Amino acid sequence: MQLAFALSPLIVLGFGAMLLMVAEAFARRQAGGGSSGLAMGTTVVFLAAGAFSFAVWLHGTESLEGLSQVAPWLLIDKFSLFFNVLLCLGGALASLLAGGYLPEHNLDRGEFYSLLLFSTFGAMMLAAAGDLLTVFLGLETMSLGAYALTAFRRTSARSAEGGLKYFLLGSFAAAVMLYGFALLYGATAHTDLAGIGATLASGGTKSPLVVVALVFVLIGLVFKVSAVPFHMWTPDAYEGAPTPATAFMGAVVKSGAFAMMLRVLLTMFNDPQSMSWASGWPPVLAWIAVLTMTVANLIAGRQESVKRMLAYSSVAHAGYILVAVVATARSAQQGSASVLFYLLTYTVSTVGAFGALIYCGRRGAEAVSYEDLAGIGKRHPAAALAFSFFLLSLAGIPPTAGFFGKWYVFRAAIDSGFYLLSIIAFINSVIGAYYYLRVLVYMYMREPAAGAPIATPMRSGYVAAALVLSAILVLALGILPSRSLDVAEAAATTLSG
Numbered sequence: 422m423q424l425a426f427a428l429s430p431l432i433v434l435g436f437g438a439m440l441l442m443v444a445e446a447f448a449r450r451q452a453g454g455g456s457s458g459l460a461m462g463t464t465v466v467f468l469a470a471g472a473f474s475f476a477v478w479l480h481g482t483e484s485l486e487g488l489s490q491v492a493p494w495l496l497i498d499k500f501s502l503f504f505n506v507l508l509c510l511g512g513a514l515a516s517l518l519a520g521g522y523l524p525e526h527n528l529d530r531g532e533f534y535s536l537l538l539f540s541t542f543g544a545m546m547l548a549a550a551g552d553l554l555t556v557f558l559g560l561e562t563m564s565l566g567a568y569a570l571t572a573f574r575r576t577s578a579r580s581a582e583g584g585l586k587y588f589l590l591g592s593f594a595a596a597v598m599l600y601g602f603a604l605l606y607g608a609t610a611h612t613d614l615a616g617i618g619a620t621l622a623s624g625g626t627k628s629p630l631v632v633v634a635l636v637f638v639l640i641g642l643v644f645k646v647s648a649v650p651f652h653m654w655t656p657d658a659y660e661g662a663p664t665p666a667t668a669f670m671g672a673v674v675k676s677g678a679f680a681m682m683l684r685v686l687l688t689m690f691n692d693p694q695s696m697s698w699a700s701g702w703p704p705v706l707a708w709i710a711v712l713t714m715t716v717a718n719l720i721a722g723r724q725e726s727v728k729r730m731l732a733y734s735s736v737a738h739a740g741y742i743l744v745a746v747v748a749t750a751r752s753a754q755q756g757s758a759s760v761l762f763y764l765l766t767y768t769v770s771t772v773g774a775f776g777a778l779i780y781c782g783r784r785g786a787e788a789v790s791y792e793d794l795a796g797i798g799k800r801h802p803a804a805a806l807a808f809s810f811f812l813l814s815l816a817g818i819p820p821t822a823g824f825f826g827k828w829y830v831f832r833a834a835i836d837s838g839f840y841l842l843s844i845i846a847f848i849n850s851v852i853g854a855y856y857y858l859r860v861l862v863y864m865y866m867r868e869p870a871a872g873a874p875i876a877t878p879m880r881s882g883y884v885a886a887a888l889v890l891s892a893i894l895v896l897a898l899g900i901l902p903s904r905s906l907d908v909a910e911a912a913a914t915t916l917s918g
Contacts, residue, residue, distance in 0.1 A: 424487035426480070427497045429473040430505045431545055437466030438538035445531030460520025460883055463534040464513045467541070471509030478502045493551035493613035503912035504548035504680045507765055511672035512541040514772040514887045519665035521881025522779050528663060533573060537669060540566025544677025548684070553602045553612045556681060557595075560645070564591050567674050570666035571658045583654075583661025590644070590654045598641025604634035605689075614688040622692035635690060639702060642685065645678035648743060649713040652736045659732035667728065668775035671735045672768040679742060679764060683757055687749060687916055696750045703750040706743050707842055713740030714849035722856045725790050730856055731774060734815060737853055738767055744839070744846045745830045751837040757913035759833040762906050766826035766898055770814040773891035776884055777808035783879035791863045793876040798865035804878040805864045807888050814895050816857040817850055822898035829906065 425432070441462055478499060482488065488497050495501075516537055523529040543562025550556040568591065572584025606612055608630045609620040621631060644651040659667045686702060695701045714737050721733035742763055749756030781797060781804045782788035788797075798805035814821035817828075827850055834843040898905055 423485045424490060427477055427482065427485050427488055428491070428495075429477065430470045430502075430509075431495075431542065431549075433473055434466060434470040434509075434538060434542050434545065437463075437469070438535055438542065441466065441531075441538065442535050445535070459531050459534045460516055460523075463516040463537060464520075466538060467509045467513035467516060471506045471513070474502045474505035474509065478506075493615060494555045495546070495549045496551040497549060499912040499915040500680075500684070501545070501549035503761060503908065504676065505545050507676055507761075507768060508541050508544050508548070508673050511669065511676065511768045511772060512537055514769075514776070514891060515665050515669035515673065517883045517887035517890075518668055518772070518776050518779055519663075520883030521879065521887075522663060522665050522884070525879055525881065526663070526784050528574060530573075533570070533663075533666075536566040536570050536573075540564075540570070540669070541673055544673055544680070547677045548680035550681070550684060551614050551688070553606070553614070553617075556614075556685065557599060557602065559677075560595060560598075560681065563674060563677050564595065564645075567591075567666075567670055570669065571662040573663055573666060574661070577661065579657075580661040580663075583658040586654045587658040590651075594641050594644035594651065597637050601634040601637030601641065604630050604637065608634065614685065618689045618691055621690065621695065635695065635702060638685065638690075639705060642678070642682045643706075643709055646675060646682060646739045646743070647736050648709050648739045649716045649736065652713070652717070652739075655736055656729045656732040659735070660726060660728050664728070664775055664779050667732075668772045671731075671771045671775065675735065675739065676764045676768060679746075679760060682746065683749070683760060683916060686746070687753055687757065691753075698750070701750070703747050707747045707839070710740045710743035710747060710842065711845055713737065713743060714846060715740075718849050718852045718856075721853070722859075724856070725792075727778060727791060727794065727860065728789065730860075731771075731778070734853065734856070735771065737849065738771075738815075740849070741827060741830055741846055742767075744834050744842055747842065748833040748837040748839060751839075752833065753916075754910065754913050755833045755836060757916055758906065758910040759829040761909035761912055762829050762902075763826040765905060765909070766814070766822035766895075769891045769894040769898070770811055770821070770823050773811035773888060773895060774808070774815060776887045776891060777804065777811055779879070780804050780881075780884050780888060781808060781878055782876040788876035791860065792870065794860065794863050795867040795869040796864070797876060797878075801878045807892070809861050809864065810892060811895065812857040812860055814899070816854040818854075820896075820899040822895045822902070825899060825902040825906075 482498055540563050543559045546559030550559050568588040571587050572581050574580035609617045611617045647655045717733045717736035721730050724730040745756050745759040788794050814823035817823045831843050
């Protein structure tokens with residue numbers, strides 16, 4: 422019984438996804454082919470799974486019996502429970518956005534919500550995975566849903582192109598990572614992360630086989646977090662996907678990928694040689710972080726599509742998070758806690774930003790480019806205010822959540838002695854503010870060109886609810902960040918301790 426309680430978040434999400442599939446199959450279709458109540462039902466399932474995760478956290482995993490029966494395949498600890506709540510929050514907000522967006526654009530098909538649930542299920546598996554087998558199963562479950570969501574707009578060539586690129590490159594990266602896993606098994610005779618880590622710590626890291634395996638695993642991890650130079654799929658996939666799916670990938674898929682990265686690096690490659698600055702993974706990730714921040718920010722500033730700009734912005738934020746991942750090499754708890762807190766602030770900010778972009782345009786009068794948003798601050802101040810608020814959070818302007826997310830990342834890097842990396846990250850953060858503020862300039866200081874299409878805000882209670890909830894969380898995390906940071910530190914202690 423206690424084991425079932427510990428696994429209740431996964432059970433609720435899995436059974437909820439299957440029940441919604443059955444409900445969608447037998448539900449009466451509304452006029453126009455829409456599925457009634459699926460968005461709200463999906464949101465309820467996400468919130469229920471998140472509530473069960475919170476209940477398990479409050480009960481304490483230390484006092485639960487039977488966890489050894491699923492270990493090491495699934496590790497039910499505060500680290501995985503933190504990500505369960507975070508992933509369910511991102512999924513719930515994305516499903517609310519879909520409830521308004523899909524009917525508006527004649528895309529309201531029930532399989533969208535099932536894909537959201539099953540992909541999140543895979544991300545939750547990644548956060549709890551303690552074995553290479555469950556890592557790969559969770560990764561593929563999450564990724565397959567994301568591939569399908571990207572290509573969900575069947576009549577759009579751009580959506581099909583983005584989905585195909587994402588699928589082909591993602592499959593290749595997963596194959597490379599799987600080959601690295603096979604090499605690790607051959608070198609250590611273990612598939613559990615802790616067993617591999619213990620074997621490598623006893624002197625196995627000098628083997629060339631392990632070095633090649635580490636390189637292959639890093640390639641797969643870097644691809645999944647959409648960092649340079651494995652980021653090329655991101656703008657096409659983000660632009661081609663329906664905007665709620667883009668918000669889901671930016672929040673849930675990215676968070677699941679970073680959960681996997683922390684679990685793999687700090688459990689499997691945590692020996693002194695693997696974590697050394699001379700021959701380990703920290704210098705590699707440091708260079709990747711610098712390239713990711715710099716390249717993404719420079720390209721984002723040259724985009725004319727707001728959605729592609731937000732896609733490159735997502736790549737840049739992966740670079741900031743990688744700075745904190747590098748800091749874990751010298752301060753595992755502080756670095757991990759800053760990653761977790763940053764992902765929390767980034768989730769609510771990025772879902773809010775994409776939600777505001779959805780809200781700014783209806784079918785036939787969508788907000789796609791900067792020119793589409795020209796003058797919307799005067800015509801529709803509420804929509805412009807919502808978009809501005811979330812963009813300021815992504816830019817790291819106080820007192821929003823994004824400010825403290827970046828603050829804790831920079832502090833973790835400085836406290837760990839990575840001063841140059843911190844300076845580069847700060848400079849890139851200033852550069853990144855340019856393209857966020859550029860949107861505000863168009864909304865409040867520009868007028869649409871003569872004869873140009875004018876974006877018109879849509880009316881949707883679902884989208885409005887998602888924006889209000891995201892805004893409350895952004896303000897709460899910005900004004901009172903200490904409590905959330907304490908929770909992130911408790912989760913990080915489980916992983917690093």
